[in-house]
Amino acid sequence: MSCSRMNNVSPSTSYQEEASIYELSIRVIEARNIHGTDVVTNPDCYVRLWLPTALKEKKKTRTVWNSTNPVWDETFHFRVHSRVKNILELSLHDEDLGTGDDHLYTVSYDLGNIPLEKTVEESFSLNKELDEDLHVEFHMEIIPETPKKITTNGVLVRPEMAALEVKVDKLRMEPFKKKTELALTVKGSYEDSYRTVFIPSSTTRSNSNETFVFHYPKDWEAELTAGLRRVYPSLDVTFSNEPANEFSNSTTVPLTLISPENEVKIQLPAMEVKPLEMQLKLKECPDNLDVRLGFNLCDKEKEFLQKRQKVVAAALKKVLQLKGDLVGEEVPVVAVMATGGGARAMSSLYSHLSGLQKLGFLDCVTYIAGASGSTWTMSKLYEDSNWSQKNLSESMRKAKKHVTKKKTGAFSMQRLNYYRKELQQIAQEGQKTSFTDLWGLMIESMFHTGRDESKLSDEQVALNKGQNPLPIYLAMNVKQDDMSTLDFKEWCEFSPYEVGLLKYGAYIRTEDFGSEFYMGRLMKRRKEPRICYLQGLWGNVFSLNLVDTWCLTTNLDTFWDQWVKDRIKDIDKEDIRLRRESAHMKTSLFTPSSTFSKILKGVLTKRPIDGEQQNFLRGLHLHKDYIQNPDFSTWKDTHVDAFPNQLTTLAENLCLVDAGYFINASFPPLLRPDRKVDIILSFDYTLDTPLLVMDQTCTYCTMQGIGFPKVSLSEEERKKHKECYIFIDHDNPNAPIVLHFPLVNDTFRKYKAPGVPRSPEEMSEGDVDVSGLLSPYFLTNFTYSERDFDGLMKLTDYNVQNNSQLIVDALRMAVERRKTRNLLSQMYQTRKHSVIDPLLPEQPTKNSMPLPKGLKK
Missing domain, CATH: 2.60.40.150 (C2 domain)
Known part of the structure; x- marks a missing residue:
């Protein structure tokens, strides 16, 4: 069956199309x-x-x-x-x-x-x-x-896969007189090449047949190349990478000549002995996918939401003192958004969650999203399957123990030897190792007791009854060595259920992260990494390249644009423009930079201590109309998105880094339309810039057409930093209400609790320095004094409790919004089957937020 999109609206799940x-x-x-x-x-x-x-x-x-x-x-x-x-x-x-x-x-x-x-x-x-x-x-x-059948979500395409089976008949072959190597290659296949060695022996005839399998796109112009060569004692075949077509005895077979209905036999000249005979057979591959293609939520998350909704409804009824029960779509979705900030973010999130718990708000939360240092807290909390139902004081006590202890033990010879053995074990399992892995092991040593065996998928146990909010961890996929983060970045979210790239609508099971995929199928399963390795990935404060550092510290990109950035221009002629469809790309001309610029670009963009992860999009292609797909358009934000040959489907590996290198926040997963988030409690742990995260997110969302409230404040309001800001877009009911809690010390200086002034003797306890160059909470400080830790905990807890009424008001507003929206939906469903009421308000859409002047979508 052939499916097509209508009116530029794409289905949220994968579907099939016919192709020629x-x-x-x-x-x-x-x-x-x-x-x-x-x-x-x-x-x-x-x-x-x-x-x-x-x-x-x-x-x-x-x-x-x-x-x-x-x-x-x-x-x-x-x-x-x-x-x-x-x-x-x-x-x-x-x-x-x-x-x-x-x-x-x-x-x-x-x-x-x-x-x-x-x-x-x-x-x-x-x-x-x-x-x-x-x-x-x-x-x-x-x-x-x-006609061919392809599976697609409107952005990615999975063509049919074929498997070429090559059988070498050793039972009938004449033994080689000298040591000989056979190389088989199918360029572009998952396996790429195989090599095997024939050793002269009287027992050669008794050896069993050898079979090699290549997986490749069925409709590609692929070919098999087979080559034989003698192996001399001075040549170590293990390290030989010479292509098979460069062997003295080789042959090439176009795979389009082979069909599943017949078996092809070929003979390869073999020097002193009779030709080597091989049988080639083509096999069909199953259509099932191990990569989920779709922009909707996975089934496990949907099941969780049904269970969590009951917990949230009961908590809201109690907090808001409602007379009746909230049911179904009347229950708003509340999320916590936590920024990065190293040990500062890790410590503060404990206190913020504790503050919500004391007020009865924690059970109103459906999602917790984190980036960088805040993910260290989240992953630790979810080791306990009922953490949010317990008093968090014990978790804070353990955190204090680790934050205040000396970190020299993490660099002892014993620990360094432990790191070496761990990384060697990973390498022996066939995976690449990097500084990111080492950094994860160091985080484990600094903030954990002993070896942490937990994995991200283990956190599913903490969600099976809807007893805790669903955690979402954010990272970014970037280019490893030829672009700045500003030029190319893609949001990647991790949850206990799935890992996925938002822009492509492609997700894999969390248990399969690190395994090898090809054309949407799991080809080689590897062990799921321990959580410490993911903590190193989510919070790698050392993986900036030089140009990222330049942009973050100067906010100037003119040097990059003028001297280093690739020169690309549109060279279309008028006749091409007239016949082009809207989905077709412009014809572009790339002019290489000078030798000096190339060298400079390499120095500026190289990420020497980043890690590489298996690319689960490998072997998939982009749909011919991908650029028009509204789900893709929501998250595309760089010029590279118009150059499909540079996108992730053709990359050998993913390069996942700390999301803070673009915006030090974890908003994107919470802004997916299917999650329907009504309120975001934004906990910002950056120093000195209490509104930067909100300004950046607002600008980003405006450009992308994502519903998000405007940050409209006067210069006077920006000078006096507040404990809590509330942002609402009354023109767009689909935009979440955001309560933003920056890391500021305002009334806490004079009040030890809401409405309780400090005595003269207690005034020093209110002196918590969260601004200025001398603050003890700077990013690379991972050890706090007990006084500094306690001060930070009390400040962040106080800021939540002192603004509890704002949270209550926002919750009440969200409930009213939900009820109104639900009522309008029921009226619309009732009347659309009878008489259309012209006075009935139109249903708001995802892109209904008006754009500020001067900005174009």
Whole structure:
């Protein structure tokens, strides 16, 4: 069955579409007036063609030597999937025999611009001033095959997968006279290559057959390359990475010639003995996915919400002294948002949650979202499956013990040896290790007693009855070594149920984080990491690159934009614009930077102490209309989103870092429409900038069309910092009410409890320094004195209790909003089947918040 979106509204779950396969012919004709980089001789030009959605490797024309007007007239063929966003990259190079080839230009061209059964010739302008251009001819036609079934969520596409089985018949083969290596390669497959060695022996014939399996996209232009070579004593085959097609005896078989109905036999020349015979067989793969594609909530979270709703309804009835019960959609969703801030955030969150508990508000909370240091508190609390139903004083006592103890033990020889053994064990299990893993082990040593065996998925036990709020931990996926965080970032959320990237609507089970995926299927299961390794990932205060540090400390990005950032421009001609559909990408020209800029960019963007995680999007592709999908558009916020060949589906690994490098907050997971959050209690643990997080989030949400209240304060109001700010967007009922609690010391200086003044002898206890350069709570300080710890706990607890009436008022407003919305919904459902009432208010939409002047969506 074929499904399609209507009126630009995408379904929240995955669905199936029918797809065709096209035969694409690309004729690279010529280039004109190419000057190159050598001032002495004319350039020696060739063109590379890269279409990663059809073939992993790049194709290349021959080199035309010493010519400013090279003519190639070469034609290349690709199999193109109709439902995938296919962007062809044509790069022009000047070959240099003495040094590396010079990269002159790259043109990115959306193949959706090519009409079927018609030949289109494009002249790409490379440099208008020098009149440089490149002439290419395209032709696309449908291959007469049975339509394919693909699974998609409107952003990601999972084409059909095939499995190639290669069987080497050792029972019938003649023994090799000398040690020989067999290499098998399918570029772009999950396995990529296999290698095996035949050792001369009288028992060779008794060895069993060997079978190798390659998983790859069924409709790719893939091919198997098999090669044999003799292994000499001086050559260690274990470290040999020579491609199979470079072996002296090799053969290549296009996999499009193999079908599930027949088995193909090939013979590989084998030097002194008879040819090596292999059987090739194609197998269909199941359609089931292990990556959940969808922008809705998972079933386990939905089950939790039903249970938690009853707990919240009972708590609200008590807190608000309601006469009747709240049921169903009348129950508002309250969330706690905690920022990062190292040990300061870790300590303060304990106190804030304790303050909510004392007031009876903690059972009104459905979600707790955290970033960086606040996640250390959350993961510790959820070791107890009933933590929110117990007095938090004991948890705070344990936290105090760890925060106030000396941290020198974390750097002792005994602990360093422990770290080394732990990282060696991870490496032996086939996973990469990094400083992020080491940092996680150090956090374990500093804030835990002994080895912490808990895992994130273990926290499901703390949710099975709805007894605690659902924890959500936030991180960001960034580029590891060629972009700043401002240029590319993607929100990644962790919960006890799932780990997922919001922008793509792709999620995996938390138990499977760290395992290997390909084309949406779990290929190699690995052990779920201990929670300490995730704590190191969520709160890695050391993984900034230099350009991120520059932007965070100066708020100036002009140097980056002018001298280092890639130069990309639109080169579309008018005729292309007229025939382009709205989902098609602009034709862009990339001009490489100078050698100095490349070196500088490498220094500025390198993240030397970041870790790499398995990319569970590997092998998936972007839908041809992904850029129009409203769910994708909600979270896309960088120019890179318009360049699909640079997005995460083609990345080898994820590079997950502390979310605080962009906005030191954990709002994004709470703003997903399906979570329907009505109130956010924002606990901000940054120093000296009590409104920065709110300003940044408001700006971000406005640009993305996400419902969020405006931060409209006068200069006078900003000068006098308050214990609590309340932000409401009355024009958009779908925007949450935000109560923002910054880390400020105001009335606490004179009052030890709400309405209870301090005596002269107690005034010193109100002197808690949470601002200024001399504050003991600076980010890299992980050890507090007992006085400083106690002072911070009392201050944050006081600020919550002193503003309890604001929380009550917000809860009451949220209940009224819910009741009104529920009533309108019932009226709408009743009347839409009878008579349409023109006076009935329209239902608000996610993007209904008006934009401030001067900003465009």
